């Protein structure tokens with residue numbers, strides 16, 4: 001239960017930190033640092049993942065999951081590290097004399113890595129969706145999605161569409177390419193709509209990785225049973 005509570009707290013923190021414009025910058029920095037602490041605890045609780053990297057067999061599914069874990073770690077480290085370097089409030093006294101503090105490149109890297117983190121975190125949630133759903137389905141009304149596949153299908157379509165819309169409105173592609181965006185249309189959305197669309201963007205990447213993982217698992221098990229049958233016939 002405590003793992004799930006931390007996972008949900010990190011999700012809320014990420015949404016607040018990423019929805020940068022609706023918060024005062026000092027809050028953005030403070031919550032970003034709380035997210036850093038939460039991520040360290042989350043990684044500590046999952047330290048077995050690191051030690052298991054050297055063991056076991058490597059199928060396509062495991063390669064995809066591990067690559068995603070590494071990409072999420074790199075993007076989160078870059079977003080948090082560059083955020084600390086450009087801090088204008090909470091850590092200003094510590095970083096103000098560093099030459100990188102005013103570097104345009106570091107500012108743009110902060111934004112690009114935050115957008116990369118949005119994509120990889122969405123996929124990370126999709127990768128762990130089966131376990132997370134066991135908890136989330138207890139929320140009133142949400143459990144109904146288990147027994148209404150048509151409703152679930154249209155909800156997923158809606159989330160995917162809203163996620164694409166947010167990615168366009170916030171120029172996620174341009175930000176990833178480190179193009180300077182003066183003001184994206186997403187900044188003019190009402191606050192609640194902005195956060196809902198941001199959540200849908202995470203949902204879009206979660207859905208994509210969830211189904212990729214299922215497809216890879218099916219392919220892997222077909223290959224395994226073909227190998228077993230082949231072995232039995234020899």
Ligand code: HEM
Pocket residue numbers: 003004007008010011014039042043045046049069072073076121124125128131132
């Ligand atoms: C800074 C952000 C995060 C980083 C760097 C991170 C990284 C990791 C890593 C390396 C693992 C172990 C490898 C694996 O099983 O994939 C893991 C496990 C896991 N992560 Fe994350 N994660 C982050 C945020 C989140 C969030 C926001 C959620 C959920 C909403 C989440 C849910 C999970 C779950 C369910 C597990 C399996 C074990 C557990 O329940 O703790 N993670 N994470």
Ligand code: HEM
Pocket residue numbers: 017018019020025028029030032033035076079080082083084085086087088090091107110111114117
């Ligand atoms: C994973 C955590 C973080 C994410 C996802 C994140 C994301 C963002 C985003 C999306 C922007 C706004 C880009 C724009 O539209 O102009 C931004 C700006 C900024 N962030 Fe973060 N941030 C994080 C952590 C931090 C931390 C820990 C600090 C400082 C301690 C920080 C300091 C700043 C500053 C100073 C700006 C303004 C940059 C500028 O005006 O060019 N961020 N961040």
